[in-house]
Amino acid sequence: MTKSNASAATGPIRNVVFDMGGVLMYFSGIEFARKFTQDEKDAQALDAALFSNPSWALLDSGTIDTDTMERIAAVRLPERLRPNLHECIHGWYRHRRNIPGTNDLVARLHDAGYGCYLLSNAGTNFMAFKDDIPAFAHMDGWVVSAFVRLMKPDPRIYRLLTDEYGLDPAECLFVDDNADNVRGAEVAGMQGHLFTTPEALEEDLKARGLSF
Template sequence: MIRNVVFDFGAVLFEWNPSNIVAEFTSSEYEQELLLSNVLGHSDWLSLDRGTMLLAEVIPKFSARVGFPESRMEDFFVHVQNHLTLINISANLVEHLLALNYPLYYLTNMSNAFFETLNDNHPFIGEFKGGIVSANELLIKPEPEIFELLCQRYQLKPEECLFIDDNAQNIITASELGFESVQFVPNEACVRQIMDKL
């Protein structure tokens, strides 16, 4: 029996489309490719999510790697955060689940700075019972330890949790650990699949 629902943030609750993000920052296809491969797709981005590097450390590295002035790279990071907009169908799902009194949790790979921005901009996050932000724990999905930490911290049983994530590998790990899981796509069919599991 499902008693709790666990949400990923990027591409589940909030838009995360790197190609759109870079295209709306610069019309230069060369610069778009630089930003995709050397910033958003670089291992330093994972270090940011893991919490082993901070924004103040990675911005100079990314600037040097891409050949942008640091001020422009800072602008890009503000741009990225501004594009983490709420997905309407997911917002409605959260509202519905709260109305049904399901305790909600989050498990997200994200830097502290990005999470704080989202938390400030979206008061509904305060309706969640709690959650794990990867950068605070020096762990990252799909490592099993971050799922285990969520359960340990909030006394959750995996088999009583529905885990919603867009990433296939995260879904596989969660399922192996005993979570009921749904790979998210932003459409009504997926919402029905989620509700059918409750």
């Protein structure tokens, strides 16, 4: 276990809680934008107006809907890119790529009897692509920010998940590629792993005594 993965809580792990973007699937706004534009400068403009826009967090929080996000992004773009924006905001998720190693780990953990859960900051369009994430079929439960109007790293969203599914936070390992989100889980009483690669995660899981 690396120093960066050390947690305040200790003890046996019976459940592993996974972030989505950056852990189970790649999330790159510029990569998505390139799918809907032919010019690199246009792709950068589309990314800046949409995925890198501070208002994107409002979409994930459930504060605004997709149509409102589109209107917010549109004012930052020339008229000629408005059709690209419309296609992108309604179809970016069709171009997402899964991270095979982590999805495989979820399946192996679940088959070995460990609880597997998803906790993600994401919008309501999650429902349109959740079943395309291989690991989702092995999840015992999930919480997505837009549906509960809470976002990581607010400790309340982690507690909402553990309360909903009757889990002891100290028996949960939370996996996220964002250090603030990991810290939020630790404040909520979970153990934490700062995700870098599936291989490093597997090594840490085995170092914590998990057998799968």
